[in-house]
Amino acid sequence: xxRLILNRRKFLIGSAAxxxxxxxxxxxQFDFLGQRDNPIRNAMERANVLTYSAQRALIGEQTLARxxxxxxxxxxxxxxxxxxxxxxxxxxxxxxxxEPYRLTIxxxxxxxxxxxxxxxxxxxxxxxxxxxxxxxxxxxIAKWTGTPLGPILDQAGVKPGAxxxxxxxxxxxxxxxxxxxxYYTSSDLIDAYHPQTILSYGLNDQVxxxxxxxxxxxxxxxxxxxxxxxxxxxxxxxxxxxxxxxxQGGYWEDNGYDWYGGI
Amino acid sequence: MSEEQGLPPIRGPLxxxxxxxxxxxxxxxxxxxxxxxxxxxxxxxAHPSLYIGQQSGFEFxxxxxxxxxxxxxxxxxxxxxxxxxxxDTTGVLGMSGPEANPTFVGFPGAVTIPSFRxxxxxxxxxxxxxxxxxxxxxxxxxxxxxxxxxxxxIVPRGKDIEDLPGDALDHAxxxxxxxxxxxxxxxxxxxxxxxxxxPLIILTGLTMSPGMxxxxxxxxxxxxxxxxxxxxxxxxxxxxxxxxIVHIIMVLxxxxxxxxxxxxxxxxxxxxxxxxxxxDRP
Numbered sequence: 001x002x003r004l005i006l007n008r009r010k011f012l013i014g015s016a017a018x019x020x021x022x023x024x025x026x027x028x029q030f031d032f033l034g035q036r037d038n039p040i041r042n043a044m045e046r047a048n049v050l051t052y053s054a055q056r057a058l059i060g061e062q063t064l065a066r067x068x069x070x071x072x073x074x075x076x077x078x079x080x081x082x083x084x085x086x087x088x089x090x091x092x093x094x095x096x097x098x099e100p101y102r103l104t105i106x107x108x109x110x111x112x113x114x115x116x117x118x119x120x121x122x123x124x125x126x127x128x129x130x131x132x133x134x135x136x137x138x139x140x141i142a143k144w145t146g147t148p149l150g151p152i153l154d155q156a157g158v159k160p161g162a163x164x165x166x167x168x169x170x171x172x173x174x175x176x177x178x179x180x181x182x183y184y185t186s187s188d189l190i191d192a193y194h195p196q197t198i199l200s201y202g203l204n205d206q207v208x209x210x211x212x213x214x215x216x217x218x219x220x221x222x223x224x225x226x227x228x229x230x231x232x233x234x235x236x237x238x239x240x241x242x243x244x245x246x247x248q249g250g251y252w253e254d255n256g257y258d259w260y261g262g263i
Numbered sequence: 264m265s266e267e268q269g270l271p272p273i274r275g276p277l278x279x280x281x282x283x284x285x286x287x288x289x290x291x292x293x294x295x296x297x298x299x300x301x302x303x304x305x306x307x308x309a310h311p312s313l314y315i316g317q318q319s320g321f322e323f324x325x326x327x328x329x330x331x332x333x334x335x336x337x338x339x340x341x342x343x344x345x346x347x348x349x350x351d352t353t354g355v356l357g358m359s360g361p362e363a364n365p366t367f368v369g370f371p372g373a374v375t376i377p378s379f380r381x382x383x384x385x386x387x388x389x390x391x392x393x394x395x396x397x398x399x400x401x402x403x404x405x406x407x408x409x410x411x412x413x414x415x416x417i418v419p420r421g422k423d424i425e426d427l428p429g430d431a432l433d434h435a436x437x438x439x440x441x442x443x444x445x446x447x448x449x450x451x452x453x454x455x456x457x458x459x460x461x462p463l464i465i466l467t468g469l470t471m472s473p474g475m476x477x478x479x480x481x482x483x484x485x486x487x488x489x490x491x492x493x494x495x496x497x498x499x500x501x502x503x504x505x506x507x508i509v510h511i512i513m514v515l516x517x518x519x520x521x522x523x524x525x526x527x528x529x530x531x532x533x534x535x536x537x538x539x540x541x542x543d544r545p
Contacts (some may be wrong), residue, residue, distance in 0.1 A: 030301075034377040034384045041384070044391040049388060059478040066480055068317065075322035131317060131489065133473050135382065137310035138319035139489050222477045256383030262392065262474030 025088040065221035077142040079211035082171035105237035110157030123147040144204030144227035170231035275533030276543035280298030295396040305385030317488035334528035423447040467496040
């Protein structure tokens with residue numbers, strides 16, 4: 001019994017100390033969780049793998065994101081992230097009204113393909129009014145027009161070992177002393193082949209504007225905004241994400257955001 | 264045993280009140296809710312406004328709460344707008360920290376994890392503890408259904424409703440009795456937490472997931488849109504914080520050592536006059 005009391009007392013003292021120290025110094029004692037290579041943080045990140053597996057098991061591969069009525073388009077699409085890329089390559093294309101633009105499909109494919117903007121516009125189109133969810137918490141409903149990615153991937157012939165699509169973009173999302181960091185992200189093939197995954201070139205019945213990702217922005221409608229790469233120029237099929245950036249599968253993913261982005 | 268018969272007992276029997284399932288899940292939740300609250304406020308700070316509807320109004324106004332900072336002739340001030348009413352919340356919301364070097368952030372760093380702005384880490388912590396919270400809730404519901412805790416202590420019965428006014432009066436007079444089971448108000452509080460607040464906060468959380476909205480589109484219909492769900496998620500958080508405050512006050516009023524003992528060892532000292540049953544200790 002005395003051992004029990006001691007344990008209880010220890011527990012009380014311990015919990016009192018914990019609570020009071022937490023109250024006194026704010027929550028800076030948990031700031032170590034912000035270190036991207038901290039083992040405790042890395043262990044916690046395993047929950048994101050669980051979320052990904054659970055959602056993949058629960059959500060049908062072809063299940064559509066909700067589409068809204070015209071009346072739900074109540075405002076312009078809010079631009080976010082890069083809105084005015086300043087790489088020479090992009091500025092040249094923009095000046096030329098994207099005439100020389102090519103979208104390239106490469107990597108683990110039977111044949112590398114590339115398409116001009118006119119060619120993409122001549123492909124079967126899909127228009128969808130969907131809700132864009134930013135990881136910050138806000139949402140915006142807009143009408144997106146483009147051509148589905150799935151048939152294009154089939155045309156290129158995805159090799160059996162390919163597991164991911166890496167989406168390479170023109171925009172310099174971050175400028176550092178060692179040069180520009182260009183935006184990129186990636187998805188699994190389920191998201192790439194999803195019927196609502198389109199290479200969009202139209203927004204709210206207009207040509208996609210620069211601030212929203214002209215000339216082509218990919219829509220992955222069952223994921224957050226950072227999985228909708230703007231200023232897209234190359235789609236690379238790979239079996240491993242580690243060679244790109246810092247190896248986490250995307251610009252924001254390299255900065256500690258979860259790769260799946262479905263929650 | 265050695266107690267003399269005839270004298271009125273000065274205390275009731277020691278009863279085994281909380282099963283191991285209730286005790287373990289209780290402390291798991293305590294830890295989870297602490298981290299969920301502080302990481303949740305970090306996530307909220309990434310866009311410190313709440314709206315009603317499917318989307319966030321940038322070119323129209325459907326915001327009910329907005330926290331930010333404004334420039335005034337006297338310098339920057341923290342400003343919170345709630346239902347169109349503006350409040351100066353300098354020092355707490357929108358603008359906090361040392362006067363010479365303030366931070367412009369929704370909730371101050373003292374109540375967020377991490378204390379600096381880091382949405383990515385807030386999300387890692389939130390989802391990690393979210394999974395544990397839901398797993399513990401699942402275990403507790405299953406165990407409480409089997410061991411009778413739900414039936415006995417949580418779900419209010421006809422008699423509890425009849426006794427409610429008297430119990431409320433007793434609580435108002437701070438005449439707290441410690442019985443074998445829960446008092447009517449206590450049952451009602453826990454019933455609300457387990458059957459209303461916890462399910463609501465989980466479902467509204469899931470509604471914010473674009474993936475889950477595809478899987479369960481009815482989520483958007485029952486809550487009236489993703490942004491309304493986000494608002495409800497926040498409101499339920501506030502209600503759970505209120506519950507926590509009342510919970511701690513009641514533990515202190517009802518005898519903190521006895522209450523803590525029951526949630527650690529399971530054994531609870533009842534009030535004098537509580538009839539003994541087999542298995543009790545004196």
